[in-house]
Amino acid sequence: DAKTTQPNSMESNEEEPVHLPCNHSTISGTDYIHWYRQLPSQGPEYVIHGLTSNVNNRMASLAIAEDRKSSTLILHRATLRDAAVYYCILRETGANNLFFGTGTRLTVIP
Amino acid sequence: GAVVSQHPSWVICKSGTSVKIECRSLDFQATTMFWYRQFPKQSLMLMATSNEGSKATYEQGVEKDKFLINHASLTLSTLTVTSAHPEDSSFYICSARRGRETQYFGPGTRLLVL
Numbered sequence: 001d002a003k004t005t006q007p008n009s010m011e012s013n014e015e016e017p018v019h020l021p022c023n024h025s026t027i028s029g030t031d032y033i034h035w036y037r038q039l040p041s042q043g044p045e046y047v048i049h050g051l052t053s054n055v056n057n058r059m060a061s062l063a064i065a066e067d068r069k070s071s072t073l074i075l076h077r078a079t080l081r082d083a084a085v086y087y088c089i090l091r092e093t094g095a096n097n098l099f100f101g102t103g104t105r106l107t108v109i110p
Numbered sequence: 111g112a113v114v115s116q117h118p119s120w121v122i123c124k125s126g127t128s129v130k131i132e133c134r135s136l137d138f139q140a141t142t143m144f145w146y147r148q149f150p151k152q153s154l155m156l157m158a159t160s161n162e163g164s165k166a167t168y169e170q171g172v173e174k175d176k177f178l179i180n181h182a183s184l185t186l187s188t189l190t191v192t193s194a195h196p197e198d199s200s201f202y203i204c205s206a207r208r209g210r211e212t213q214y215f216g217p218g219t220r221l222l223v224l
Contacts, residue, residue: 036215043114043203043215044154087153097144098205098213100154 004088009105012078020073020104022088027068030092035062035073037084038103044087047073083108112138114206116216123194124224130190131219133204139184140206144213145177148201160187194223 005023012018024033032051036044048055048062050071055062061074075082087103113136123129133143142161146154158174160166160181168174178190187206191198199222207213 034212038154041201041218041220043116043205043218046212046214049212097156097159099156100146102153 004090004101006086006088006101006104008102009107011107011109012075013109014080015077018075018078018082018106020075020086020088020106021070022072023070024088024090025069027090028092031090032092033062033064033068033071034089034091034098035060035086036089036098036100037082037086039081039084044100045084047086078106078108080108080110082106112136112206112208112212112214114140114204114214114216116202116204116219118219119217120220120222122222122224125195126193128190128192129194129221130188131202131204131221133187133189133206133216135185135206135208135214138206138208140187140208141184142207143181143187144205144207145179145187145189146203146205148203148218154203157189191221194221196223199223 034049035047038044048060050062063072085103085105089098115134117132145157148154156169157172158166158168160179162181162184166179181187201218201220203218204216205213
């Protein structure tokens with residue numbers, strides 16, 4: 001599985017947008033970019049995924065660089081409930097599982 | 111999103127006993143289920159992958175005789191930690207997927223072995 005690199009931690013003020021970066025310079029053409037988040041003492045929660053085009057859903061937006069070597073998860077208005085560890089994961093089409101890196105711990109400041 | 115449940119949510123047991131954890135996909139049929147383990151302050155580590163009706167595939171370093179996985183139906187997988195010891199204390203998380211679709215995770219089971 002191609003490797004992803006994320007900052008260990010980030011902080012955001014409540015009600016402000018948050019941009020969580022992820023580098024994946026060795027991504028292959030068939031790798032989907034997945035984002036999950038894990039709140040304390042809970043299992044990971046699916047956030048969003050994409051292949052080439054930017055994606056939007058009710059939770060977040062995913063901006064994918066044109067060369068696909070990086071992506072950014074965008075939370076439009078951070079709330080205290082968004083405080084979690086965010087994982088950026090690459091998964092090849094048809095591949096069986098997800099391998100988790102260390103993720104970014106997001107702290108939301110009231 | 112799809113719902114995956116786990117039972118129990120936490121368990122405390124004595125060293126040497128066996129513990130069974132259930133994972134259910136509540137609103138979809140899961141062709142593939144996964145078991146992960148997470149130690150404090152660490153990321154999730156994949157233990158094994160199972161397809162319904164087949165034997166599980168274990169990751170390197172995971173003892174198949176110690177962590178018994180059964181995936182008898184499209185909505186249920188079980189993980190049995192046999193002869194549990196304190197070093198097996200961890201947060202165990204299952205995950206389920208239908209075909210090539212998104213993978214959904216259960217809430218986790220915290221195991222404490224005394």
